[in-house]
Amino acid sequence: MGTEIINRDADEFSIMFMDEARDGMSTDFGVVHGITKITLGHGETSFTEGSLYIHIDGDATKVGISELSFNSTFVTTYAFAELSAGLMRSGCDAQTGDGEIVLIVLMDSDMPDSTLARAGITATEAITAAVQDLGLAYGGEPASGSVRQTIVTVRYKGSGMYLRGAGKHTKLGELIGRSSTEAVKASAAENGLSIVNRMSLMEIMNGYGYDQDRMFSLSGTEDYSAFLAKILDKDSDPRAVASLSAAIHIYNESRWGLVDEGTATEAAIGILRVGMCEPVRGKNLLETLASTVASYFAGS
Amino acid sequence: MRCAWRACVVESCTIGVPGGHFSIYPPADYPTLIMLTWEDIIDAEVTVGRHEFGRLCSGITLLRQGRAMIAMLPHEGFRVLSSGFTNGGYVDSPLAVVNITSMGGKAEWSCMEGGLDTYDRVNHKYAEKLGLDPKRVVFHGTAAHMDNAAVSEAVSPDGIKVSFMVTAGIRHNGGRAGDPTTYDESARSYEEKPGTIITFLAIDADLSDGDMFKAMLIATEAKSCVIQELQAKSLYSKKIATGSGTDQVAVISNKDSPNKVFGMQRDSELAKTISQCMKDALRKAFEYQTEMNPTTQWNPIYLMSRRQVDPMLIREEIRFPATHKELMEALNHLVTDNYNTALLTGLLNIADDIDAGLIEEKDGVDLARDICEKVVLDDFDDPVVRLRLDDCSNMNDLLSYVAALKLLDVVRQRRGPNGN
Numbered sequence: 001m002g003t004e005i006i007n008r009d010a011d012e013f014s015i016m017f018m019d020e021a022r023d024g025m026s027t028d029f030g031v032v033h034g035i036t037k038i039t040l041g042h043g044e045t046s047f048t049e050g051s052l053y054i055h056i057d058g059d060a061t062k063v064g065i066s067e068l069s070f071n072s073t074f075v076t077t078y079a080f081a082e083l084s085a086g087l088m089r090s091g092c093d094a095q096t097g098d099g100e101i102v103l104i105v106l107m108d109s110d111m112p113d114s115t116l117a118r119a120g121i122t123a124t125e126a127i128t129a130a131v132q133d134l135g136l137a138y139g140g141e142p143a144s145g146s147v148r149q150t151i152v153t154v155r156y157k158g159s160g161m162y163l164r165g166a167g168k169h170t171k172l173g174e175l176i177g178r179s180s181t182e183a184v185k186a187s188a189a190e191n192g193l194s195i196v197n198r199m200s201l202m203e204i205m206n207g208y209g210y211d212q213d214r215m216f217s218l219s220g221t222e223d224y225s226a227f228l229a230k231i232l233d234k235d236s237d238p239r240a241v242a243s244l245s246a247a248i249h250i251y252n253e254s255r256w257g258l259v260d261e262g263t264a265t266e267a268a269i270g271i272l273r274v275g276m277c278e279p280v281r282g283k284n285l286l287e288t289l290a291s292t293v294a295s296y297f298a299g300s
Numbered sequence: 301m302r303c304a305w306r307a308c309v310v311e312s313c314t315i316g317v318p319g320g321h322f323s324i325y326p327p328a329d330y331p332t333l334i335m336l337t338w339e340d341i342i343d344a345e346v347t348v349g350r351h352e353f354g355r356l357c358s359g360i361t362l363l364r365q366g367r368a369m370i371a372m373l374p375h376e377g378f379r380v381l382s383s384g385f386t387n388g389g390y391v392d393s394p395l396a397v398v399n400i401t402s403m404g405g406k407a408e409w410s411c412m413e414g415g416l417d418t419y420d421r422v423n424h425k426y427a428e429k430l431g432l433d434p435k436r437v438v439f440h441g442t443a444a445h446m447d448n449a450a451v452s453e454a455v456s457p458d459g460i461k462v463s464f465m466v467t468a469g470i471r472h473n474g475g476r477a478g479d480p481t482t483y484d485e486s487a488r489s490y491e492e493k494p495g496t497i498i499t500f501l502a503i504d505a506d507l508s509d510g511d512m513f514k515a516m517l518i519a520t521e522a523k524s525c526v527i528q529e530l531q532a533k534s535l536y537s538k539k540i541a542t543g544s545g546t547d548q549v550a551v552i553s554n555k556d557s558p559n560k561v562f563g564m565q566r567d568s569e570l571a572k573t574i575s576q577c578m579k580d581a582l583r584k585a586f587e588y589q590t591e592m593n594p595t596t597q598w599n600p601i602y603l604m605s606r607r608q609v610d611p612m613l614i615r616e617e618i619r620f621p622a623t624h625k626e627l628m629e630a631l632n633h634l635v636t637d638n639y640n641t642a643l644l645t646g647l648l649n650i651a652d653d654i655d656a657g658l659i660e661e662k663d664g665v666d667l668a669r670d671i672c673e674k675v676v677l678d679d680f681d682d683p684v685v686r687l688r689l690d691d692c693s694n695m696n697d698l699l700s701y702v703a704a705l706k707l708l709d710v711v712r713q714r715r716g717p718n719g720n
Binding site: 116121127147163177180243245256270275 | 381382383384389473476477479483484508509510512514516517518522524525528529530539540542543544545546547549565566567572575576578579594598638639641642643645646649653656660663664666667670671674
């Protein structure tokens with residue numbers, strides 16, 4: 001938005017406001033006034049003398065940035081997203097590991113505190129949307145966020161424009177949503193996780209609790225090395241990946257109570273038979289999916 | 301007493317109305333119109349009498365009065381964080397947190413046309429009507445009816461009570477974060493659509509300001525999960541919604557509570573309890589307001605509508621050799637066919653994966669076509685069907701055509717082998 005200076009090195013990422021201090025709302029401090037600098041780094045989270053410091057464990061060079069505008073409404077979002085561990089689904093136990101998402105939403109408009117809060121709601125939904133788009137799951141649960149999430153929404157008091165709406169139905173909300181999703185995905189990709197990772201049968205099955213060893217035990221084969229070689233060969237076949245993704249979706253729908261497991265199993269089997277191989281029935285739908293994938297890997 | 305139906309007859313295209321009210325509704329080419337304002341409605345409303353609707357933790361009573369749900373705070377030791385438009389933000393010692401059903405009809409439109417300043421005035425006037433000091437009330441608004449509010453309460457394993465009051469409807473306003481919008485507040489004053497999720501979250505603990513914001517966002521994430529689990533669609537894109545456009549949340553913290561919360565972790569017992577309790581309340585609220593539940597959502601017509609494939613489009617795909625009655629009966633049969641609906645959601649997932657870039661469109665459509673031929677449809681030997689299936693180059697074309705063929709299959713099956 002023209003008045004920030006960004007410093008970036010391996011230890012810290014900083015945004016400095018050169019024209020006028022900003023105000024914001026933070027999940028660490030609530031409303032903070034007179035922000036002159038926001039830093040992401042390995043130090044302790046704090047707010048002192050206008051400097052908002054946010055701790056991250058990861059590499060500060062891997063911040064995703066998305067700047068969007070519509071007419072005179074501008075939003076710039078900075079995200080740090082490490083999503084290879086520490087995922088969580090709302091209300092469920094979190095995945096182990098040190099994942100984290102930090103989101104800083106800069107809005108080039110003045111607004112009341114309630115709108116800063118509403119911007120945080122929109123940004124949170126955008127994080128969930130990004131995680132869903134990436135198809136992230138752990139322990140059999142589709143993820144909705146990270147175990148550690150810090151959100152800061154920032155307004156510009158000096159702006160000539162005063163906005164009160166930051167919901168998804170407003171242009172400001174649209175910009176917050178799009179920029180937040182884009183920035184999260186950009187940073188996640190910098191940290192090694194993108195849609196490309198989902199183009200893998202093993203990645204999908206890992207999210208549902210089936211690693212290579214477990215798949216091998218279901219495969220009915222005895223040569224582990226040969227099995228691993230076949231995984232390498234077949235893991236990214238587009239038809240197999242898309243059919244497993246569809247079958248997993250039906251599995252989730254059965255868990256959410258949309259369809260009974262018996263019907264879901266028959267539908268999933270029908271899809272896998274077309275896209276992958278002759279299905280192998282297990283003691284439940286998830287095991288049927290895993291056994292079928294293992295059989296697909298083991299086959300010639 | 302003022303006449304409830306005070307009418308102002310105005311000329312066509314007149315915007316300024318005696319009395320200072322403004323409207324450009326109905327359309328300007330109406331020769332004359334009768335202007336009914338929000339003030340008329342509030343003046344006419346009978347709001348005497350409050351009754352208890354339920355309780356939230358920390359001694360908060362939910363009262364129903366008129367169009368409002370009033371969360372009456374029992375003492376001055378509360379702090380509220382609200383994303384609502386009127387008196388939102390952090391508020392110390394409010395008298396009440398209120399959720400108000402909008403008026404509907406022309407009068408409601410006149411509120412919006414006046415912008416958020418008018419919206420504030422509407423809220424203040426209504427609070428006065430309810431006998432509340434508007435300066436000490438935190439306001440929220442929705443089209444949902446307050447009798448359809450859901451209340452849930454839970455206690456975290458570490459002994460902190462949380463409770464929710466939720467009103468919800470997203471059938472007409474579901475949206476996904478980042479969806480395209482048309483409402484530019486910098487150019488136009490205010491826009492409201494029916495379908496909003498209003499959440500009051502009371503926590504019997506003294507939370508730091510950061511933790512109040514965090515609790516608001518934890519409840520938000522829980523909301524998006526429930527919407528995903530119901531496969532509720534966005535009305536503004538082909539995707540599943542994450543909320544409605546106009547959702548509002550109020551977090552109510554009891555500062556006098558001996559429970560002190562500072563630095564709440566997202567994987568803490570309290571956070572988990574907030575999430576689970578929110579999910580419970582929201583599911584109930586969806587059920588009460590719009591009968592949105594796993595059973596009603598499991599409908600192939602609804603599920604396909606997310607990708608703009610509707611019965612009209614399907615009906616145009618082929619010239620059905622069937623009576624209207626037969627087609628309607630076949631459609632009703634398909635709506636209750638759980639197996640085919642499950643297959644349909646698998647196909648929709650392939651379409652979503654194409655959009656997400658997981659699979660090339662041609663590969664995805666080829667797979668989906670194979671699934672349709674081998675699993676969804678009866679055997680066919682009609683060369684036209686072959687040609688047309690092969691001609692489907694995108695998922696929408698395929699879904700629409702296969703749905704038509706499936707409908708025809710069902711008609712034939714229901715006629716029996718002799719075609720009767």
